[in-house]
Amino acid sequence: MNTGTLKLIAKSLVVALLLLLLAGLLYWLFFASRWDWIGKYLPLLLNGLWLTLLLWVLSCILGMILAIPIGLVQVTGPRWLGAIARGFCTVIRGTPLLLQLWLIYFGLGSLFPQIAQVYPEFRQDFMWLIRLDAFWYALLAFTLSFAGYEGEIMRGAFLGVPRGELEAARAFGMSPWTVLTRVWFPRAVRLVLPTLAGEVVLQLKATPLAMTVTVMDLAGVVRNRITQDTYIVYEPLMLLAVIYMILTFIAVWAFGYLERRVPTKR
């Protein structure tokens, strides 16, 4: 037998295996899987989608706002401030987000009632802080995480703006603030736009962690409500995977559109 026939046999085997797999999947999808729960849980799912989107978009925006000074002080600020910012980035990037989330939710969450026990006035004035929903703890954790990753990227971006442009801006008599808002920051953002797209997608893929601290986002609704009520495991998870995939593709497409809109000199 020559190698040609061997290759053909191997190839047909792979194709047969794939077709079998596909047939199995289709059979499961149409005959064995159950989707009757969707109608009942649709309002909850939509609410979960809303929370997921809120968590994603808000943490990205707030994190970016934090990341700008974090990146900036590492480039031009006083040395001690730069060292603090660098340390913050190292710690955030060096530890799992799940651990940061748990530290903030369980740690801060248990701190406020303890303070209230010692100072009764605290309970009256800051009741809202003690009753705070898990969503806000998750938002804080995700914001800090995004700021840590993005601060490191912004540092590189601020460094990457050609010195001559900044000198030209100063030579025009611009104040440091005007230099930052008119030249330095807009140029830096253009440099990071492709990286930013990747980071935003990563942030979306981090949001299901919120379900571990009782947030009822999409993943929380699926795992902590649907699966617990109905004992259906796979179908909701599949739905979850498909929704996240769609959101990922939308984000990638949107950033691609944005990148094409930004004028660049080639």
Place this chain on the structure above:
Amino acid sequence: MSAKPGFPEILALGPTGYGDELLWGAAMSLAIALLAYALGLLIGTIGALCKLNGSLLTRSILEGYTTLVRAVPELILILILYYAGTATLNHLLESAGYEAMAINGFAAAVLVLGFVQGAYSTEVLRAAMQAIPSGQIEAAKAYGMSPWLIFRRITLPAMLPFAIPGLANLWLIVTKDTALIAVVGYTELALATRQAAGNTKLYFTFFISAGVIYLIITLVSQKGFALLERRVRRGQRQLA
């Protein structure tokens, strides 16, 4: 009121403190990360070679694999693969006449994380292999080298300088992704920490201690990868 053990004592080794539980969890995390990383590299190398040299069929299968895995959150993938994988295996065992068995959580964690890492490694290694000037491979072919010899002597050493930064990133990601295994209930560092913190209510002490362990792993790995990169870049022109 008897004094409860406070900050330094609670981290002691032995039955009075949680130090040994944390260290055992850290060892588990590291072992899972190492094996998953190795599995990911194996999948990645084969995947990258097939993606560059394979037929249209192989390439589309791999394209589907890498796109799908990279577009779905790791946590969801781990839940799907963990439950679906163990259930399918037991289903197959039962239909083949064997008894269903409890799946080893450690092995499942390694397989699941390795499968996810494989998709990312495939892309990193494919890009690195594409960066090799094609003339070098053609020259090797002209010398009559076998495909394996070309891979060992040309492709591997020439792509490593391009691949090491991406691979270093993947290692840092997998060490942190082991924490996700806590969600399916296997006791590694993150879950051990959460249990210890829940028992003692010393949340800050334990979560910060675990954070320090993760941070040490990260910083040591970064140092190691920097040395490795210098080694594979020897003989190249220094940048800046």
